[in-house]
Amino acid sequence: xxxxxxxxxxxxxxxxxxxxxxxxxxxxxxxxxxxxxxxxxxxxxxxxxxxxxxxxxxxxxxxxxxxxxxxxxxxxxxxxxxxxxxxxxxxxxxxxxxxxxxxxxxxxxxxxxxxxxxxxxxxxxxxxxxxxxxxxxxxxxxxxxxxxxxxxxxxxxxxxxxxxxxxxxxxxxxxxxxxxxxxxxxxxxxxxxxxxxxxxxxxxxxxxxxxxxxxxxxxxxxxxxxxxxxxxxxxxxxxxxxxxxxxxxxxxxxxxxxxxxxxxxxxxxxxxxxxxxxxxxxxxxxxxxxxxxxxxxxxxxxxxx
Numbered sequence: 001x002x003x004x005x006x007x008x009x010x011x012x013x014x015x016x017x018x019x020x021x022x023x024x025x026x027x028x029x030x031x032x033x034x035x036x037x038x039x040x041x042x043x044x045x046x047x048x049x050x051x052x053x054x055x056x057x058x059x060x061x062x063x064x065x066x067x068x069x070x071x072x073x074x075x076x077x078x079x080x081x082x083x084x085x086x087x088x089x090x091x092x093x094x095x096x097x098x099x100x101x102x103x104x105x106x107x108x109x110x111x112x113x114x115x116x117x118x119x120x121x122x123x124x125x126x127x128x129x130x131x132x133x134x135x136x137x138x139x140x141x142x143x144x145x146x147x148x149x150x151x152x153x154x155x156x157x158x159x160x161x162x163x164x165x166x167x168x169x170x171x172x173x174x175x176x177x178x179x180x181x182x183x184x185x186x187x188x189x190x191x192x193x194x195x196x197x198x199x200x201x202x203x204x205x206x207x208x209x210x211x212x213x214x215x216x217x218x219x220x221x222x223x224x225x226x227x228x229x230x231x232x233x234x235x236x237x238x239x240x241x242x243x244x245x246x247x248x249x250x251x252x253x254x255x256x257x258x259x260x261x262x263x264x265x266x267x268x269x270x271x272x273x274x275x276x277x278x279x280x281x282x283x284x285x286x287x288x289x290x291x292x293x294x295x296x297x298x299x300x301x302x303x304x305x
Contacts, residue, residue: 002040006052013061013174016054017143021170024051029172031056031077032111034104035120056172067092067180073139074176076115080127081106093178094186094289095130095205102126102190102203115173121159124226129205130188131155132223132233134178142171150174161229184209184219185289189278202226202274206282210246210290217241222282227275237279246287255280 010016020029028050030036040048056062062077065088072092080103083089083096090097103109103126117127118138136155141148155176158166167173190203203226209219220241225231237254244250255276288294 001047002037002050003048004050004053008052008054009058010054010056011058011060013059013141013172014143014148016056016059017141017148017170017172019052019054020172021143023054026050027052027054029054029056031062031113031116032079032108034108034112035116062174065089070180072178072180074114074178076173076175077113078115078176079110080104080112080114081109084109091182092180093130093134094181094184095133095188095207095286096186098186098188098285099126099130099205102188115176118155118158118176119165119167119173121161121163121165123162123229123231124201124203125231126188126190126203126225128155128159128231129203129223129225130186131176131178132231133205133207133221134181135221136176136178138173139175139177140167140171141174142168152177156233159230181207181209185286185291187282187285187289189282189285191274191278202278204275204278204282206279206286208283208286208290210287210292214246214291216243216245218243220283222279224275224278234279241283246292251280251283254283 008019010019020027028036030053033055057077059077062075065072065074065078067073067088072089080100083093083100100109104112114127114131117125118131132155137152138155138158139150139152141150143149153166160166184207186205186207188203188205191201202224205223207219207221208217210216211218220238222234222237223231224234240254241250284294
C-alpha cells in the first residue's frame with residue numbers, strides 16, 4: 001500500500017519546483033505513477049509511506065509537444081498512448097509507435113509517461129533505446145535565485161546506471177527533445193518472460209533512411225537495451241552500414257557484431273542469441289517501413305551460411 005502525509009497537485013512548474021524544494025526528505029514526484037504504485041506493494045517494497053507526493057500531471061508547462069527546426073520537443077507529461085494515436089508523432093518519431101504498442105496495455109499507456117520511464121533508469125526500459133536512436137536530449141528545470149532555470153543534456157549521459165541518473169536534488173525533468181525523422185522507417189523489437197504486460201529482457205530500436213532509389217542506406221541508427229547496466233547506441237554498426245548498398249548478406253554480417261557487448265549479470269548466452277536476431281529483425285522491419293519488401297526466411301538462412 002502507498003500512503004502519504006501530503007498530496008500536492010501543482011498547476012505550474014514554478015509551483016511544483018517550490019513544493020519539491022520545500023518537501024521533507026523522502027518525498028516523491030509522480031506523473032502517471034505507473035512505476036511507484038507497483039513498487040509500493042507486498043512482494044516488492046511492501047507498505048510505503050511518504051512525507052509528501054507531488055503530482056505533476058496538471059502542470060501546464062509539461063503538457064503537449066512541438067515540432068521546430070528539425071526537432072520534436074515532448075513535454076514530460078506526454079504519455080505512451082500518444083505515439084499510437086497522434087499522426088504527427090507517428091510520422092516524426094517512427095520507432096515510437098512500435099515501442100508504444102509493446103508497452104504494457106491500453107490503460108497503462110494512457111497514464112505512463114515517456115519521461116518517467118527514462119527517469120526510472122531501468123537497464124531494459126522500453127523507451128530509452130528509441131530515444132538514443134532519435135539523438136534525444138533531456139531538459140531539466142530547477143529553482144535558481146527565485147527563477148526557473150533549465151539545463152539540457154543527452155539522454156545517453158543522463159542515465160548513469162541501473163536506477164541512477166544525473167538528476168540533482170530539487171530538479172524536475174520538463175521535456176525530451178528528439179530529432180524529427182519524417183521519411184524514415186522505424187522499428188522496435190522486444191522479448192521478455194511472458195507475452196502480456198512484458199518487462200523487457202532485451203529490446204532494440206532502429207530508424208533507417210534509404211536513398212531515393214531505395215538501394216543504399218543513407219542513415220542508420222540502432223540502439224539496444226537489456227544487455228548491460230545502461231542502454232547503448234551501436235555507432236560502429238551504423239557506420240558500417242551508412243552509404244552501403246542494401247543486401248541480405250550485409251544485414252546478416254552486421255547482426256553478428258553486437259552479441260559480444262552483452263554484459264548483463266544473468267542469461268548472457270540467451271541475450272547474445274536474442275541480440276543477433278533482434279538487430280537483424282530491427283533493420284529489416286525498418287527497411288520494410290521505408291517501402292522495401294519483407295525478406296523470405298530462405299534469404300535469411302542463405303545469408304547466415
